Amino acid sequence: MSNAISVRHGEFGRASIYQLDSTIITHAHREGHLIFYIDGADARLEVGDQPASVSHSFGAAVSPWEPHSFHLPVGQRQLCLVLYIKPRWFLQNDASSEFALRFGSPVLEMTPEITDFVRRLTSLLLENEDHAQFDKLLFGLTKASFDQSWLRSGDGCRTDALLRYNDFRVRRSLRIIQDYVGETMEMEELARLVGLSRPHFFKLFKQNMGVTPNVYINTLRSERAIDFLLTGDKTITDIAFDLGFSSQASFTRFFSSNVGIAPSDYRRVAHVN
Numbered sequence: 001m002s003n004a005i006s007v008r009h010g011e012f013g014r015a016s017i018y019q020l021d022s023t024i025i026t027h028a029h030r031e032g033h034l035i036f037y038i039d040g041a042d043a044r045l046e047v048g049d050q051p052a053s054v055s056h057s058f059g060a061a062v063s064p065w066e067p068h069s070f071h072l073p074v075g076q077r078q079l080c081l082v083l084y085i086k087p088r089w090f091l092q093n094d095a096s097s098e099f100a101l102r103f104g105s106p107v108l109e110m111t112p113e114i115t116d117f118v119r120r121l122t123s124l125l126l127e128n129e130d131h132a133q134f135d136k137l138l139f140g141l142t143k144a145s146f147d148q149s150w151l152r153s154g155d156g157c158r159t160d161a162l163l164r165y166n167d168f169r170v171r172r173s174l175r176i177i178q179d180y181v182g183e184t185m186e187m188e189e190l191a192r193l194v195g196l197s198r199p200h201f202f203k204l205f206k207q208n209m210g211v212t213p214n215v216y217i218n219t220l221r222s223e224r225a226i227d228f229l230l231t232g233d234k235t236i237t238d239i240a241f242d243l244g245f246s247s248q249a250s251f252t253r254f255f256s257s258n259v260g261i262a263p264s265d266y267r268r269v270a271h272v273n
Contacts, residue, residue, distance in 0.1 A: 001047035004261045005079070006125040007270035009230060012138055014084040017125050020260055021077040024070040027258045028211045028219050031084040032101035033062035034145055036110075036118045041076035045069065047106035048210075054080055059118075061103040061149050065210045065219075068106075070260070081122050082260075085142050093139045101146065102210055104153030108145050163234070169194040170208040173201070181220045182244050187213060222258045225251075236263050264268040 005017040007214040015030045017038070026046075035045070035054050042055040047068045062068045064087060072078055087101040108114065117140055124131050173194045174183075181201050190213065191201035205213050228239045240251030255263045 002256070002261045004269045007266065008125060008134075009270065009272045010135070011084040011086070012089045012135060015121065015125060015138060016084075017079065018082050018260055019077060019079050020070070020072060022072065022256075024216065024260050025257045026067050026069045027222070028063050028065050028067050028215050029062070030219065030223070031086050031100050032064055032082040032142070032146075033066075034081075034085065034108075034142065035060045035062075035070075036078040036081040036083075036114075038081055038118075038122055040078035041073055042077050043080070044071045045106070046071075050106050052106040054078065054140070059108040059110060059145070061106050061108050061145055063102040064214075066213050067215055080193065081118055081125070083138070083142070085138075090139070090142055090146075094143060101142075103146060104150035106149075107152060108148055109152070111144075111148070114141065114144050114148070117144065127268070130173055151238045167204055167208055169196060169201075170205055173205065173213070174216075177217055179218065181217065181224060182205065182242055184244055189227065212260075217256055218254075222255065225255055225263060226259070226266070226270075227265055230270055230272060236267075239263070 002018065002020045002022055005019060007014065007016045013247060020043070036059040037043075037054045037056060037182070042053060043052075045052040045060050045068055047060065047062050048066055052058070054060050090101045102229065110118075116135055120143060121137050124134050124137070136176065141201065173190060176190060176193055187201070188198050191198045194201065202212060205216070209216060211219075225239060225243060228234055228242070234242070236251070237248040240248045245251040245254065252262055252264075255261075256264075259266065
């Protein structure tokens with residue numbers, strides 16, 4: 001069964017060590033997402049329409065809102081370092097950067113520099129103690145990964161990949177989704193509220209956001225669930241009902257499929273800097 005060894009939240013986002021033994025379905029994050037091998041079997045990822053892997057030789061980089069899935073051979077496990085980096089934190093810590101945290105390639109070579117950062121961050125997370133160097137090491141790993149992803153992309157121009165023009169109807173749908181994230185809403189109704197047919201709405205949303213409306217909604221529900229698990233004393237059953245699930249079991253299945261571990265396990269190990 002997949003479980004969390006350590007989870008640390010802070011201004012940077014989230015840093016975790018997970019022991020994974022099952023597939024994580026296609027999902028997305030608003031943060032930049034980095035995954036590095038620690039031990040176990042090699043894993044395969046689908047990042048957008050590109051393959052990637054997490055192994056001794058390679059890590060994986062996923063841009064904000066980029067759909068991706070995680071796959072392991074049946075019966076195998078992987079211990080991995082998993083990072084969720086807030087783009088604003090990255091920009092605030094890199095005065096020379098003019099670009100959001102969007103990666104040029106999902107494939108990261110495990111260079112000696114990146115390997116050393118991974119080793120040191122893993123040690124700090126396993127110690128489960130605050131350390132003055134943690135944020136500095138985390139930024140160093142993120143910056144090294146970001147720079148390498150653009151070297152590997154073979155595209156010297158980063159700007160084109162970073163432009164996003166949100167249609168006003170998509171922006172309106174985002175506000176509606178935010179307001180009703182804990183309630184059931186049919187896609188036909190959401191499309192109608194922004195003045196589009198369901199097929200046109202899905203196409204326009206995917207063009208603007210990079211993910212389908214369903215994946216976007218699941219991301220918000222996962223984030224809201226994590227906030228509840230971290231900051232309050234609600235039971236998992238209460239959290240399930242607040243987020244619109246019919247039972248604790250259905251919420252646990254959803255959380256495990258999208259985050260990788262059970263909500264009770266997440267609450268047990270997570271802490272905030």
